[in-house]
Amino acid sequence: MKSKSAQGVARFSISLPNELAAQLERMTQEKGYDNRSLAIADMVRAHLVEHRQKYDDQEIAGTITLLYDHHKQHVQAALTDIQHDHHNVIIATLHVHLDHHNCMELLAVRGKAAVIRRIADELIAAKGVKHGKLTVTSTGKDLPS
Numbered sequence: 001m002k003s004k005s006a007q008g009v010a011r012f013s014i015s016l017p018n019e020l021a022a023q024l025e026r027m028t029q030e031k032g033y034d035n036r037s038l039a040i041a042d043m044v045r046a047h048l049v050e051h052r053q054k055y056d057d058q059e060i061a062g063t064i065t066l067l068y069d070h071h072k073q074h075v076q077a078a079l080t081d082i083q084h085d086h087h088n089v090i091i092a093t094l095h096v097h098l099d100h101h102n103c104m105e106l107l108a109v110r111g112k113a114a115v116i117r118r119i120a121d122e123l124i125a126a127k128g129v130k131h132g133k134l135t136v137t138s139t140g141k142d143l144p145s
């Protein structure tokens with residue numbers, strides 16, 4: 001009978017310069033991985049996520065972090081307008097009043113990579129936004145564990 005999971009384990013050996021291997025070993029321990037294979041698998045997944053977001057049609061998930069002063073004229077209204085224009089892609093928001101002036105807004109997004117990049121650019125470039133950052137992850141569908 002065929003196994004329920006299509007995921008087997010591929011074993012292969014790789015050659016690394018001694019010092020690079022030593023630093024990999026050190027990092028594996030410092031980060032708390034049980035073994036090198038787990039650490040390397042995480043690195044591969046991180047690179048896959050990075051690589052795939054370059055394809056415009058790839059479905060991705062992510063967060064957009066925005067920092068702005070809500071006293072600056074129109075910034076809040078402008079950001080809300082942009083968010084309403086893309087309500088199908090922005091799936092959740094969190095607003096934190098950091099102090100009297102500064103607000104931090106976190107937007108969870110899911111959609112085509114090109115669309116998400118465009119929305120992030122538009123929000124980050126909006127007048128009054130002091131800092132913004134798009135962090136991309138996978139939707140998880142095509143990323144093996």
Ligand code: NI
Binds near residue numbers: 095097098102103104
């Ligand atoms: Ni606020």
